[in-house]
Amino acid sequence: MSTPAPLPRVVIVGCGFGGIEAARTLAGTPVDITLIDRTNHHLFQPLLYQVATAGLTSPSISGPIRHILRRQIRNGQLTVLLGQVVGIDAGARCIALADGERVPYDHLIVASGATHSYFGHDEWAAHAPGLKTLADALHIRQRLLYAFELAEREAQDAAARESWLTFAVVGAGPTGVEMAGTLAEIAHHTLHEEYRRIDSRRARVVLLEGAPRVLGAFPETLSQRAREQLDALGVEVRTGAQVTHIDDQGVRFRRGKDEPEETLRARTVIWAAGVAASPLGRELQRATDCALDRAGRVVVEPDLTVAGHPEIHVVGDLAAAKSHAPGREPTPVPGVSPGAKQMGRHAAANIRRRLRSQATRPFHYVDYGSLATIGRRSAVATVQVPLLGQLRFSGLFAWLFWLFVHVYFLIGFRNRLIVLADWAWAYFTFERHARVVPEPLATMPHARQEHTWAEPVEPEHASKRA
């Protein structure tokens, strides 16, 4: 009796939006899938800022990969491996994990996403954390919440207190705008009345943007609406501000080439400005000689494969892909979750076609629109409606639409329910329930740690209020 031929091996690197859609699309296809991720969870990045600002807990916006894909694992089609991919050997058709294990493939889908770019100033990373992973979000949450605590400790030094109560957000894309708006709400509503020596409502939130307007990817009218909504929340917006230096005392920036450098003393700086492709882009270049764009993304063929390697697909934020709509000039695919999902599905479908000896198809991105929220009851939205074209709206209706879309796309019924309940509670009470920080103050390297004997302090703010 002859043994059946082994199934084609598909290896997927990364279980973000692109990777998970590729794995799901291949369900039922006669292939043996290995999905590798450096974490054990799939993360819904669009709501990361809510974890960073204590509105939601980590499990509400993430889920264990094994649990999400348990049916494919149970059916014997899928193996999930926890590991950091560090190398690709395109000749031997295998990938290498950090611990030395090599995983062979017949078809490879690389979906390892993006990371922060500090525009050549990696030393800023220590002072201005960016937001990409759950670990980043929890780190930022600690810094934000402890900044208020440290301001309360600086009752006698007004300048030091002010610098703890000044928050700089660099980059006014959707993440920067969401962070700044929510921070202003925390300072003005959530924490107000919980401190005795400081008035949290005096906190400054400064949003620095190099471009002339906030939310530069949105139409100008919506940028203007967003700006007005930020102003209403008390966020100080500085557009045309090129950051020149960041350290543990704050940010320096220049508003124009010939303008003098301005210094903003801010002990908490959040980086929401630059995005660079995952380092696996460089590794793919080394392995296949493929081209990279300026952000380090892999320039892919119309069918999302690497030039000269029809067995290697790159999808999601790592791919510099173009949309090939019939009868139109190809246009770049934006680095957003619908783009990653559609690419993941497309790569999987093309693998299926190749297995049936059919020609692969070029990728066509369907743009449904864009959303960004600024704070409670304020958001901006563009939505593509068939026959009507692009609809643009802002304010309460855009915010409700934003809520609906984000809850709808969250993975897992339980997560949807919990997020809805948390948001409803927060809406009526202004509370942010995820404020418990497990790490002690000593884990914040830039906090005051030295021991000196100081004078006892009276609770000034409390006596003023009484």
Ligand SMILES: Cc1cc2nc3c(=O)[nH]c(=O)nc-3n(C[C@H](O)[C@H](O)[C@H](O)COP(=O)(O)OP(=O)(O)OC[C@H]3O[C@@H](n4cnc5c(N)ncnc54)[C@H](O)[C@@H]3O)c2cc1C
């Ligand atoms: C804060 C934030 C807010 C956002 N908001 C929105 C939004 O509102 N709307 C929107 O459409 N898009 C938004 N985006 C963009 C969107 O999340 C991305 O476009 C999308 O996640 C890209 O999907 P991906 O599969 O390419 O990468 P990711 O979803 O980032 O997944 C990459 C996966 O690869 C894994 N990985 C990386 N390197 C390795 C390695 N070497 N070995 C093993 N595993 C590895 C990671 O752990 C991760 O699971 C946001 C992004 C961020 C960071």
